[in-house]
Amino acid sequence: xxxxxQSPRHLIKEKRETATLKCYPIPRHDTVYWYQQGPGQDPQxxxxxxxxxxxxxxxxxxxxxxxxxxxxxxELNMSSLELGDxxxxxxxxxxxxxxxxxxxxxxxxxLTVL
Amino acid sequence: EDQVTxxxxxxxLQEGESSSxxxxxxxxxxxxxxxxxxxxxxxxxxxFTLYSAGEEKEKERLKATLTxxxxxxxITAPKPEDSATxxxxxPLTDKLIFGTGTRLQVFP
Numbered sequence: 529x530x531x532x533x534q535s536p537r538h539l540i541k542e543k544r545e546t547a548t549l550k551c552y553p554i555p556r557h558d559t560v561y562w563y564q565q566g567p568g569q570d571p572q573x574x575x576x577x578x579x580x581x582x583x584x585x586x587x588x589x590x591x592x593x594x595x596x597x598x599x600x601x602x603e604l605n606m607s608s609l610e611l612g613d614x615x616x617x618x619x620x621x622x623x624x625x626x627x628x629x630x631x632x633x634x635x636x637x638x639l640t641v642l
Numbered sequence: 643e644d645q646v647t648x649x650x651x652x653x654x655l656q657e658g659e660s661s662s663x664x665x666x667x668x669x670x671x672x673x674x675x676x677x678x679x680x681x682x683x684x685x686x687x688x689x690f691t692l693y694s695a696g697e698e699k700e701k702e703r704l705k706a707t708l709t710x711x712x713x714x715x716x717i718t719a720p721k722p723e724d725s726a727t728x729x730x731x732x733p734l735t736d737k738l739i740f741g742t743g744t745r746l747q748v749f750p
Contacts, residue, residue, distance in 0.1 A: 559736075561738075570729060570740040570741060570742045570743055573738065573739065576736055578736070584736040618685050618686075620685070620686075625736045630676070630691065631686075631688065633687070634685050635684060635685055
């Protein structure tokens, strides 16, 4: 079965650079969530989209922006990168925003900021 | 404030040694409690949904239970392949809030 696809899997950037992460949800899933997970930390919710509209927002820095496109894929854009942005970034998808809690997560994108 | 707390932070078990993980929550109007398993460097994988106190769900060596204030994940006769971080989560508006997880290591 198709899963959530994230790219790139690994990304190394310098401070103050920009990075873009992509997420392709499971076919027919219309809701996408972005989470950030630091080493030894629990996943922290960043932002979510339902039907191309932002549905909820968490602790996402102003330097970050995201959007969901007409084909339901989503991109997380991160600018002016800081060392503290180094983390695993997970995308998850579900069918509908007020879901049963069964989110399907991708393998994650590991961002390292040097 | 809505909060999800898990204990213990880490648990080391011998293969076959049963134990329980705890997830306590302070959320008004709970709309379910969810358990996920996460392997190192991987995304969380859904295990169970519990909606009401007294509900139980089972999957292989895992059984999740729910009370009005907490949930337990019971692991019966664990095997080394059960080693992972187990996360519980509750929905808040349109997102899931995760607990800090319990890192389980099962030794042969």
